[in-house]
Amino acid sequence: MHKAFTSLLWRQALLVLLAALPVASARAQIESYRDQHPLEQQALTDPDAVLLSIQPLRKRAEQSGDHLTLARLALAEANACRVKADWFCQRRAGSLATEAARNGNDPYLEIRGLIMTARGHAAMQDFNSAETALGEASARLRHLNEPTLRADVALAYSSISASLGKSELAQRYAESGIAELPPGQALPLRVRLLRNLAKAAVDLRRFERAREALFEAQELVLKIDDPKLRGEIWLEYGRLALARQDPEETKRMASLIGKEALMLKNSQLSGLSLELAARGEILSGNVIKAEQGLIDAARKFRELDLYRDEIRVVREVVRLHASRTDVGTFREMLDRLNELSEQVTEREREIATDDFEDRLRYAEQEAELTQANARAEADRLLAASATRTSQLSRVIAVVSVIAVVALAGLYLMLRRTMRRLKHAEAERVNAMLRVSHDLRNPLNGILGLCASLRSKALDQQSQQLVASIESATQGMGALAQDLLDHGQLERGKLGLKLRAVQLGTNLRAFAEQYKARAYARGLEFKLVVDSRIPAAVEVDADRLQQVLGNLLGNAMKFTQQGYVGLSVRCLQQTPTQVELEFAVDDSGHGIAANELARLFRPFEKGEEGARHRSGAGLGLAISQDLVQLMGGRIEVSSDLGRGTRFQFRLSLPVVDPGYPDEAPSQEPPPVAGRRVLLVDDDLLNREFHVLLLNAMDCDVRTAETAEQALILARQEDFGACLLDYELPDAKGTELARELRSVFSARGVKPRIVAVSGHAPSSSLGRDLVDDWVMKPTSLERLREALEA
Incomplete structure (x- = not known):
């Protein structure tokens, strides 16, 4: 299998080599962007000539006030800077393109300028500024039907994710960008997305996916x-061979890249080919040859700063030296490594300083030009008329x-608007929490009335009406709980209550209720719990x-026939940690x-969810937030007409099995016969709680x-107190x-149980209340709180 892959990779490499021949240059260029300046395409092969040609063209465009030509020239300059790896120049040119396009009222060119600016920021490791520029570009794109630009934004996000080591995210962005592009269009952009996809797949060791992406890219690069770009595809082929631990294929690819670099006179590509060849020699065990190749590569990179x-590369040389006895050379390379670290730090500082100084010089030049024009105009007017x-x-x-x-007023308006937006957002969250709480009191009372009615001798129709009221009330209660959870998650107030759990037993008991619901709907319920948990x-x-x-509730809601399944799989385990995969399909x-x-x-509700009027569209959003709190992320895959699968992974601490869910404890005193003090200002809730307490013979x-x-x-002794936590007078x-x-003064210590529509505060101590019950209240939950 491996030899077949190597042979196929070699044949594909030969095809790409043909693309470098002069015949290929005669092919029609399939552009990625419309309305490009010719210099932008020329920048790919002769960036120095383009940079020299731009200046006179820019002056003519400035004199004629042609903002759109200025924007196109700036994009051509940014592309030339990108080819030369001058990231500061690319960022500056992107900003100029953005400004000129805005002055010319062309959103398409403005978005391109923002994307080019973001790439310059990202290459200089300024990811916050890059994300800001991409966010602005995405906002502009909402009002335009431009799939090419959406794909370009996805490419930029993919590159940033790869730089931050987030290979999974980089692959997803690359795939979403490819999906945006219409077939047969914007081939250079498609090849770059495939390159990013292959690079991320190699980092994730998904070699087959990387090979597929490179195969498609090589066909397009012809x-x-x-x-x-052709050289970058070569490089990814080499990285794939290196990751597969194939020294011969790695060195063969490095040789082909070296030929490509020699033809292009590209020192950076030459250095990368030397580095790749050296790493292939390391795999072969030829340390001395590898060391020399790395030193040659370092010289190439040093020439280009x-x-x-x-x-x-120098770090790799130092690592190789560490296993040998040549102390002098090792010390020389180690000194060079330290020197390079200092140079990188100093260079980053210089870049930040140059950015400010360049903007300052630009402003000064603009000011000088304005002053010169004003003096010339003043001289002319003075000669004509002193009065004028x-x-x-x-x-x-x-x-x-x-x-x-006007500027001062605009600044103040912006500040006030920001304050209002922040205040409005806080009010929105607080309003959700208030609505959730205010819903719980009447819901609690309605459930109480239903419980009271069920105890009466009712005919069958009346019993069905009571059951319908109770079901609707429970649905409203679930909505109120969702609103409360969502509000707390947005405010960052919701925390986890970790405890030791016998997970297998817990999940089997939990699944029983959904198994019954599935059977009632005519569905098969599949439960798989890994025995290795x-x-x-x-x-x-x-x-x-x-x-x-x-997840199970949604699955049953949208499944008319077939099955609903829950599975828990053990992926890997150590004595102290276990990684589990939970899936609902x-x-x-x-x-x-x-x-x-x-x-x-x-x-949000999908097209299918819109047909079901129940629910507010909060369940999946809350579930994703909760899983992220636990350290995971829900992923979804779906095939129309065949079903859907939700899954997430959690890494959980393994605890001593001698401490199960419920440790043995002394038998709690019985609730029956206790005198209970009930404090609540709402009549309906009081009557409901009295009904529940009487049912427990209190x-x-x-x-x-x-x-x-x-x-x-x-005046009296009480065995327990049940108090509403939101009273009008305290x-x-x-309380x-x-x-x-x-x-305490009377020498008694009854249990105090709080009842509220809110979740308990994290600062609430056990010295105040013994338990907290959230409305709407159930008989079982109240009994549990009083017995504990």
Whole structure:
């Protein structure tokens, strides 16, 4: 298999070599962008000539006020700078193109300028500025139907992700960019996306995917007259052979790249070919030959001031020297390595300084040009009429003052707008939390009335009506919980409660309820739990079940026939850590590819989901946020008409199986017969809680206010207190603290249980309340809180 791959790779390499022959240059160039300046294409083969040609053309365009020509010339300059690896020049030229396009009111050229600027920032490791420029380009693209530019933005994001070591993300961006491009169009851009895809696939050791991408790229590069891009495809072939530990193929590829570099007179490509050949020699065990090749490569990079490439090669030379006895040469290379590190640091500082100084010089030149024009105009006017000169000066002064005042006013307006936006965002989140809380009180009461009605002798129709009311109320309760979770996640207030869990047992018990629901809908339920899962792991079991419940609920909602499945697979395990893969799949209708990107956005529903009116579109967004809190990420794959699969991976600590979910404890005192103080200002909720407490044979005393509660606490002994945490005359923390004080003075310590529509605060201590119950309340949850 390996020999077949090598032979195929070699034949493909020969095909690409043919692309370098003069015959290929006669092929028609298939452009990536419309309305390009001819110099932009010429920059690919002769960047120095292009940089010399641009200056006189730019002056003529400035004199005629032709902003669009200025933008195209700036893009040509940026492309020439990119070929020469002058990233500062590329960034500056991209900014000039953006500004000129804005002045000419051409959004297409403006977006191209932003993308070119972002690439310059990224090459200089300024990823924040690069992302800002790409974000602005993406915002402009929302109003344009330009798939080529969308693919170009994806290419830039892919390159940034690769620079940050995020190979998985780099591959996804490259694939999304390829999907944007219409077939047969923008071939250079498609080849660059395939190059990025291959590079990411090699880093992820997905060699077959990398080979497929390179095979497609080599077929397209035959049609393109871009020597630098052709060399980059060669280089990725070499990296693939190196990653596959194939020394002979690596050296053969390096030899072909060297020939390409010699034809192009490209020292950087020559240095890269020497480095690749040396790494092939390392694989062959020829350390001395490899060392010499690396030294030659370092010299090539040094000639071009490519410090980062040189430091990478020098480090490899030092590593080779460390295994040999040539102490003098080793020390020389180590000194050079330190010198290079200092040069790289100094160079980065110089780049940042040069950026500021260049902008300053540009501003000074503009100011000098404006002053010269003003003096010439003043001389002409003075010769014509001294009065006219005076009038013109006054007009200029007034306009200047107006401009300054207008700019100051605009600045203040922008500041106020930003403050309002931040305030509006905070109000939106708070409003969601308030709505969630305010929904819980009436829902709690409605459930109480339903429970009361169920205890009556009702005919069958009335029982069905009560069941329908109860089901609708529970649905509203789930919506209120989703709103609360979403608001807390946006504010960063939701945390995980980790505990030791017997995961296999826990999941099997959890799956039973969904198995019954699946059978009721005529569906098969498949449960697969890997036997290698440790006896106990540390995880927030409630939040994990919430995520799996959301995924299973959606699967059942959109599956009419077939099956719904839940599987947990052990990927790898150490004595202290285990990596698990959770998956939910179904045989439903599936999800269209154009809907996958917005699937996890809050309040979003796909075409199929829009047919189901239940739910607010928060379940998947909350599930993704919760999984990310646990250290994973939900991924989705779907095939229309065949089904959908959601999966995520979690790395969980393995804990001592001697500490299962529920440690043995003493039998709690019975609830029946306890005297309970119930404090709630809402009549409906009081009646509901009285009903639940009476069902547990409790002796109940009720109070509407904190003052009434304290009076009863001083008069009687209570075994438990159930208090609403949002009373009109006191905060829940204050009442709990005063009740503790009253009971301590009398020598008793009843359980205090808080009931609220909000989740408990992380700062709430056990010295105030013993448990926290969220509305709507159930009999089982209330019994658990009182018995604990």
